[in-house]
Amino acid sequence: MTSATTLARGASGSGREALAAVDNRPSRRTRALAMLALFGGVLVVWELAKWLGGDPWRIHTSLFGLPIDYEHFPPFKWRIATDLALPHVWRIVGTFFEPAQRNGPPLAEVLFGNAVFTFGEAFAGFVMGAALGLGLGIVFAQSRTAERAFVPYVVASQTVPIVAIAPLVVIFLPIGWLAVAVIAAYLTFFPVTMGALRGLRSADPRAVELMRSYAASRVEVLRKLSLPSAVPYLFASFRIAASASVVGAIIGELPSGIPYGLGSSILNFKQYYVSGPEKLWATIIAAAALGLVFVGLVRLAEALVRGGRGSLVR
Amino acid sequence: MTAAVVEIRGVSKTFTTGRGPITALEGIDLAIQPGEFVSLIGPSGCGKSTLLRLIGDLTPPTAGSVTVNGKPARQARLNREYGMVFQAPVLMDWRTVQRNVELPLEIMGADKAERARRASAMLDLVELGEFARAYPWQLSGGMQQRVAIARALAFDPKLLLMDEPFGALDEMTRERLNLELMRVWRQTGTTIVFVTHSIPEAVFLSTRVVVMSARPGRISKIVDVDLPQPRTVQTRELDRYFEHITTVREALRRHEGAGPPDERDLEAIRAEGVAG
Amino acid sequence: MTRGRLADLAPVVAVFVIVIVAWEVVLGALGVQQFLLPRPSVIAASLVNEWGTLVEGLQYTTIEAIGGLAIGSVIAIAVAFATARWVLARETLVPVAIAASSMPIIAFAPITNNWFGTESPVSRMTIVAVMVFFPILVNTVRGLTTVDRGALELMDSYAASEWQILRQIRVPNALPYILTAFKVATTLSVIGAVIGEYFGGPRQALGIYITGEATLFRFANAWAAIVLACALGIVLYLIVAGIERLVLPWHASGGRGEGGGR
Numbered sequence: 001m002t003s004a005t006t007l008a009r010g011a012s013g014s015g016r017e018a019l020a021a022v023d024n025r026p027s028r029r030t031r032a033l034a035m036l037a038l039f040g041g042v043l044v045v046w047e048l049a050k051w052l053g054g055d056p057w058r059i060h061t062s063l064f065g066l067p068i069d070y071e072h073f074p075p076f077k078w079r080i081a082t083d084l085a086l087p088h089v090w091r092i093v094g095t096f097f098e099p100a101q102r103n104g105p106p107l108a109e110v111l112f113g114n115a116v117f118t119f120g121e122a123f124a125g126f127v128m129g130a131a132l133g134l135g136l137g138i139v140f141a142q143s144r145t146a147e148r149a150f151v152p153y154v155v156a157s158q159t160v161p162i163v164a165i166a167p168l169v170v171i172f173l174p175i176g177w178l179a180v181a182v183i184a185a186y187l188t189f190f191p192v193t194m195g196a197l198r199g200l201r202s203a204d205p206r207a208v209e210l211m212r213s214y215a216a217s218r219v220e221v222l223r224k225l226s227l228p229s230a231v232p233y234l235f236a237s238f239r240i241a242a243s244a245s246v247v248g249a250i251i252g253e254l255p256s257g258i259p260y261g262l263g264s265s266i267l268n269f270k271q272y273y274v275s276g277p278e279k280l281w282a283t284i285i286a287a288a289a290l291g292l293v294f295v296g297l298v299r300l301a302e303a304l305v306r307g308g309r310g311s312l313v314r
Numbered sequence: 315m316t317a318a319v320v321e322i323r324g325v326s327k328t329f330t331t332g333r334g335p336i337t338a339l340e341g342i343d344l345a346i347q348p349g350e351f352v353s354l355i356g357p358s359g360c361g362k363s364t365l366l367r368l369i370g371d372l373t374p375p376t377a378g379s380v381t382v383n384g385k386p387a388r389q390a391r392l393n394r395e396y397g398m399v400f401q402a403p404v405l406m407d408w409r410t411v412q413r414n415v416e417l418p419l420e421i422m423g424a425d426k427a428e429r430a431r432r433a434s435a436m437l438d439l440v441e442l443g444e445f446a447r448a449y450p451w452q453l454s455g456g457m458q459q460r461v462a463i464a465r466a467l468a469f470d471p472k473l474l475l476m477d478e479p480f481g482a483l484d485e486m487t488r489e490r491l492n493l494e495l496m497r498v499w500r501q502t503g504t505t506i507v508f509v510t511h512s513i514p515e516a517v518f519l520s521t522r523v524v525v526m527s528a529r530p531g532r533i534s535k536i537v538d539v540d541l542p543q544p545r546t547v548q549t550r551e552l553d554r555y556f557e558h559i560t561t562v563r564e565a566l567r568r569h570e571g572a573g574p575p576d577e578r579d580l581e582a583i584r585a586e587g588v589a590g
Numbered sequence: 591m592t593r594g595r596l597a598d599l600a601p602v603v604a605v606f607v608i609v610i611v612a613w614e615v616v617l618g619a620l621g622v623q624q625f626l627l628p629r630p631s632v633i634a635a636s637l638v639n640e641w642g643t644l645v646e647g648l649q650y651t652t653i654e655a656i657g658g659l660a661i662g663s664v665i666a667i668a669v670a671f672a673t674a675r676w677v678l679a680r681e682t683l684v685p686v687a688i689a690a691s692s693m694p695i696i697a698f699a700p701i702t703n704n705w706f707g708t709e710s711p712v713s714r715m716t717i718v719a720v721m722v723f724f725p726i727l728v729n730t731v732r733g734l735t736t737v738d739r740g741a742l743e744l745m746d747s748y749a750a751s752e753w754q755i756l757r758q759i760r761v762p763n764a765l766p767y768i769l770t771a772f773k774v775a776t777t778l779s780v781i782g783a784v785i786g787e788y789f790g791g792p793r794q795a796l797g798i799y800i801t802g803e804a805t806l807f808r809f810a811n812a813w814a815a816i817v818l819a820c821a822l823g824i825v826l827y828l829i830v831a832g833i834e835r836l837v838l839p840w841h842a843s844g845g846r847g848e849g850g851g852r
Contacts, residue, residue, distance in 0.1 A: 026678045034682040080705050149601030159777050159823025161784035164800040164816045168627070168809070243692035250694050251785060255801075262697075270700040270789070280700060288693035295692045372743050391749050398747040404740045408762050417758065421748045475747075 043089055050086060053078030087278040092285070095278040107279060111265065111286040118261040119290060121177050122249040125184025126241060126294075133189040133241070134234070137196025141226065142218070147197070158190050162248065167255040176258045183252030187244040195237025199230025235302040242294040250287060262287045317384055319473055319505045320346040320369055325378030327364055327531075337530040338364045342378070344524065344533065346507060348472070351499060353508045353516035353523045355562065361531025362509045363477055369507060370398055370475050382473065394422060396473035397466030401481045403458035405450040405465075412437065412446035415465045422469060436464035439498060456487040460494070467502060474506045481511060492518055496545045513566070517558045518545055525565040535565040628810045636814040647796035648818050654711045654783040654795075655822070658718025659775060666723045667768070670730035674760065675752065680735065684728055691724040696782065699789040714786035721782045722775040729771035733764025769834045776826035784819055 026034070051057070053076035060069050080086060096108040104110070136154065140147040166183050173179040203225050211221045253263025262283060269280040327339040339361040346352050354362040367373045368380050371387040382390035390396065397418075405414045415433040424432070437443045440460040450458055459479055466474060480488045492515060499506060510516050516523045520539050527534040539558050541549055549555055610630050617629045628636075637644065673679035699717055706713040737759055745755045787797025796819055803812040 026681055030678065031681050031685075034678055035686060038682060038686060085701075085705050145601055148598060149605045152602050153605065155777075155827070156820065156824055159780060159827070160816060160820045161781050161797065161800075163785040163788045163797065164804075164812065164819070167801070167804045239692075246692075247694040247696065251696060254788065266697055266700065273700065273704065277704075284694075284697045284701070287697050291692040291694060292689055295689075367743075370747055372746055391747065394749055396747070398744065400740050400743070402740050404738065404744050406758070406762065418748045421745075421750045421754050421758070 046086065046089060049078065049081045050074070050083075050088065052076055052081070054081035054086065055083040084274065084277050087281060091278045092281045095276065095282050100279065107282055111262070111283060114260060114262050114265050115286050115290045117177075118246070118249050118253065118263065118287075119294065121180040121252070121261065122184050122242075122245040122290075122294065124177075124181035125186075125248055126188050126245040128181065129185035129188025129245065130192045130238065130241060132185065133192025133237070134196050136189070136193045137200060137230075138222065140193070140197050141200035151193075151197075154190060154193055157186075162186055163251050163254065166252050169252075170256045176256055180249050180252035180256055180258070180261070180263075184245040184248035187248035188241040191237045191240040191244060192234070195233045195240075196230060199233030199237075200226045202233060203229040231306065235298065235305075238298045238302075239295050242298045243291045246287070246291045246294055262290065317348075318345040318381075319348050319350075319383060320344070320507065321379075321381040322365075322369070323379050323381075325365075325368060325375045325380060327361065327368060327373070328376045339368075339375075340530040340532055342531075342533060346505060348505050349503055350522060351506045351508065351520045353510055353520040354526060355510055355513065355516045355523060356526030356531075356534075356566065357528050359531070360526040360528040362526055364531065365526075366475050366477050366507060366509050370396060390473075394418070394469060395471055396475055397469070397471040399459070399462050399466045399474070399476045399479045401478045403450070403455075403462040405458055405461060407450055409449075410446065411442065411448050411450065411453070411461050414450065414461060415468050417465060418469050424469075432468050432470075433464075436468050437461075439467070439501065440464045440494065456483050456491060459483065459491065463495070463498065467498070467504070470502075472505060474504045476506060476508045478509050478511060480515070488512075488515065493545075493547070495519065500544055513559050513562050514550075517541075517555060517562060518550060523558075523562055525562060527566075534568075537561055537565070628813060632810045633813045633817065636810040637817070640811055640814060643794075643799065644796075644815055644818055646794045647799045647815065648822065650711065650792070650794050651780070651783050651787070651796040651819065652822060654714040654786070655718060655779040655826070657711065658715040658782065659722055659779040659826075661715060662719030662722035663726050663772070663775065665719070666726035667730050670727050670734060671756075674731055674734040674756075680731055684731055687724045687727050691728075695721050696785050699786045702786075703790050708790035709792045714783050714791065717786045718779045718782040721778045725774050725778070726768070726771045729767045730764055733767030734760045736767075737763050766834075766838055769830060769838070772830045773827055773834075776830055777823050780819060780823040780826065 051072065051074060053074050056074070057070060057072040059071075062068060074081075083091075096111075097106050099105060100107040100110045136150075140151060162183055165186075166179075169182055170176070170179045173182060200222075207225055207229075208221065211225055216224070249261070250263045250266070253261040254267060256263075258264055265283045266280065266287075269276070269283055273280055322342050322344040325339060325342040326337065329336045329338055338359075342365060354365060356362050364373065368375050369382065369387060371380070371391040374388075380387040383395055385393075405411075406417070409417070412430070412433050415436055416429040419429040419432060434443065434446065437446055440463055442457060442460055442464065445453065445457065445461075450461070453461070462479070466476075480491050483491065496519065508516075508519060517539055523537040523539060524533055525535040525537065526532065537558060541552065541554055541558070614629050614631060617627070669683070673683055695717060698720070699713070702713040702716045706716065734756075741759050741763075742755070745759060750758070784797040784800075787795040788801060791798045796815055800812045800815045800819075803809070803815070
C-alpha cells in the first residue's frame with residue numbers, strides 16, 4: 001500500500017501504524033527466527049565472556065573424526081566467567097548425557113524422573129489451589145463485604161515467605177509429597193482467586209439485568225452467565241498458577257528432605273557443586289522446562305475448552 | 315473560480331483483512347469549496363468515516379488522489395492545515411481543560427504565552443472559559459466535546475474534519491451544540507466536513523449534503539441545502555427544511571444496500587466533481 | 591470521603607481482630623500443637639525479646655529486596671522504552687519474558703551465591719532483580735503500546751513526531767500499568783530475598799534467622815520473624831499504592847466520564 005518513505009517527523013504516523021499493525025504483525029516465522037536469534041545471542045555473549053575473562057580454554061577432542069586442539073588464555077580474569085561459575089555451554093549440554101553418579105543412569109534420565117515427581121506434586125497443588133481460588137472467587141464475587149474483609153488477607157498471604165512456612169507444613173503433614181503439594185497450592189490459590197473474582201465480575205451488567213428480568217436464581221446467573229464470562233480470565237490466571245505451582249513444589253521440596261524431585265536435585269548438586277557445576281545448571285534448565293511444559297499444557301487445555309478461539313486475555 | 319479546499323478525484327480504498335479484501339470506497343469524486351459546510355451521510359459501512367480519514371491523510375487511498383489546499387493530503391497533514399474532532403473527545407485525563415486545548419500548539423512548538431492566549435480565546439469561543447482549570451472527568455460529555463472543538467480550532471486551521479462529534483450525546487444537547495457549531499463556523503469562517511448519522515443534523519448544519527451508499531461505498535446524491543443563513547432555531551420550522559430532510563431520506567432509502575447509483579445521479583456527481 | 595474510607599477499612603480490621611482473638615483463645619483452650627503455631631501473645635513476646643536481632647535481619651533483607659527491585663525495574667523499564675517502537679522487538683521480547691517468568695528463578699540462588707559469595711547481599715539482589723524484571727517489562731510494554739487508537743489518530747492529525755507521541759500519550763498511558771506491575775513486584779522482591787537466603791546467607795539475614803530458629807524448635811521466634819517479613823512486603827505494597835493515588839488521581843476517582851451527562 002503505502003511506500004514507507006520516512007519523511008520528516010510524523011510521516012510514519014502511529015495511527016496508521018495501529019491500523020497497519022493488525023495486518024503487518026510479524027509472521028510466526030519472523031518471530032520464531034527473532035527468538036532463535038535472541039537465544040543464540042545469549043549463548044554468544046556467554047561464551048564471549050568466558051573467552052575474554054574466564055579460565056583457560058583447553059579443548060583437545062575430535063568432532064566427526066576431525067581432531068580439534070584449541071588452547072586460549074583469556075586476557076582478563078572475571079570471577080563470574082570461571083568454569084566453576086559459568087560452565088561452558090557445551091559442558092552443560094554434555095552433562096545431560098553423562099551419568100549423574102558413578103555407574104548410574106544418565107543425568108537426563110535422572111532429571112526427567114525427578115521432574116515427573118515434582119510435576120505430580122505441582123499438579124496436585126495446582127488442583128487444590130485452583131479449587132480453593134475458584135471457591136473464594138465465587139464467594140467474594142457474591143459479597144462485596146466479604147471481598148473487602150478478606151481480599152487484603154489473601155494478598156497479604158502471599159507476602160509471607162513460604163520457605164519459612166514450609167518446614168512447619170512438612171512437620172504438620174507427615175506425608176511428604178502432600179506437604180509439598182499444599183505448599184504449591186499456597187502459591188496457586190492467589191492468582192486464581194484474583195482471576196476468578198475479576199472474571200466473574202466481568203459479565204456485562206446489562207446481561208446481569210437481563211437474567212434478573214427472567215427471575216433467574218443466583219445459582220443460575222452464576223452458572224449461565226458469570227462462570228462462562230469468567231473462563232478467559234480463569235485460564236489467564238491458570239497459566240500464572242501453573243508456573244507458581246512448579247515454583248511452590250520445588251521450594252516445598254527443599255526443607256522436606258524428600259529424596260526425589262527437582263528440589264532435592266538442586267540441593268544435591270548444590271552440595272557437590274565444586275565437582276560438577278554443570279549438573280546444577282542442567283537441573284535449573286530441567287526446572288525451567290517443567291514450568292514451561294505445565295503452562296503449555298494449560299494453554300492446550302484452554303484451546304480445547306474454548307474450541308480454538310485462543311486466549312483473548314493475555 | 316476560487317480554488318477548492320478539498321479535491322477528491324477517483325478515489326478508492328480497499329482494506330485487506332483476514333477474510334479477504336473489503337472495498338470501503340469506490341470511484342469517489344468530490345470538491346469542497348472554501349467556507350462550505352459539507353456533511354457526509356449514509357448507512358453503516360458506506361465509507362463516510364474512511365473518506366474523512368482519507369482527507370486527513372490518516373490512511374492512504376488505494377487509488378486516486380486527495381488534494382487539500384492545492385497540495386497532496388499528506389503535505390497538508392504535515393503542515394497541520396486541518397483540525398479534527400472525533401466522536402470520542404479523546405481528552406487527556408491528566409491535563410486541565412486549558413492544557414488540553416494547548417496540546418496541538420505544544421506539538422507545533424508555540425511558546426507558552428502564545429499557547430495560553432490562543433487556548434483561552436478558543437475556550438471563550440465555545441463558552442467554556444470558566445472551566446479552564448477543570449479536569450476533563452469533571453465535565454459532562456457535551457462540554458468535553460466542546461473542549462475537543464476548541465482544541466481542534468486552537469491553531470486556526472482553515473479546514474475542520476468532524477467524525478460524528480455529537481453522536482454520543484442526547485438529542486437536546488445535540489441540538490444545542492449544533493447551534494453553537496453554527497456560531498463558531500460563522501465567526502471563524504472555517505471549511506467544515508462533517509460526518510453524521512442524523513438526517514436532520516446534516517440538513518440543519520450544511521450548505522451541501524453528500525449522500526453515500528454502501529457496498530461498495532459511493533456517492534449516490536449531493537443535495538444543495540438552500541436554507542437561509544444564519545441557521546437558527548427557527549430554521550428547524552421552515553417547510554423547506556422538512557423538504558430537504560425528505561429528499562435526503564429518500565436518497566438514502568433508494569440506494570440502500572447493493573446496487574449502482576442512478577444514472578442521472580452519476581452524471582450530476584461527475585459534473586460536480588469536474589466543476590469544482 | 592473519610593467516612594467512606596473508614597467504612598471500607600472496618601471489615602478488614604474486624605477480621606484481623608476476630609482472628610487474633612480466636613487464635614489466642616482457641617489455642618489457649620486446646621493447648622494443641624502450640625509449639626508449631628504459638629499463640630499471638632507468645633509471638634508478640636518473642637518480637638519484643640528478640641527485637642534487636644530481628645531489626646538487624648529486617649534491615650539486611652530490606653536492602654536485598656529494595657536493591658533488587660530498583661535494579662530490576664530500572665533495567666526492565668529501560669528495555670521496554672527502547673523496544674516499544676519496534677513491533678518485532680516487542681513481539682519477541684514479551685513472549686520470551688512471559689515464558690521466563692514461568693521458570694523458577696529461585697533455583698538460580700545457589701549459582702548467584704557462587705558468583706557473588708554467599709555472604710554478599712548482591713547475590714539475593716540479583717535473584718530479586720531477575721524476578722521483578724519480567725512482570726515489569728511485560729506490563730510497561732503493554733502500557734506503552736495499548737494506546738487508544740483515537741488518541742494515536744489525533745496525534746497523527748497533528749503530524750506529531752514519535753518522540754512527542756511517546757511523551758504525550760504513551761508514557762501517561764503506561765503509568766497505571768507500570769504501577770500495577772510494581773505492586774506485584776514488591777511482594778515478589780521480599781519473597782525472593784527471603785527464599786534466596788534459604789540457600790545461604792550471612793547470620794543476620796531474616797531468612798537465615800527463620801530457618802535457624804525453626805531448626806532449634808524455637809518457633810515463636812521464627813514466627814515473629816515471619817511476621818516482620820510479611821509486614822515488610824505489606825509496607826512496600828502500600829507505598830506503591832500510595833504513589834499510585836498521588837500520581838494517578840483520575841484513575842483513583844473512577845476514570846474518565848465519557849459522554850455521561852451531568
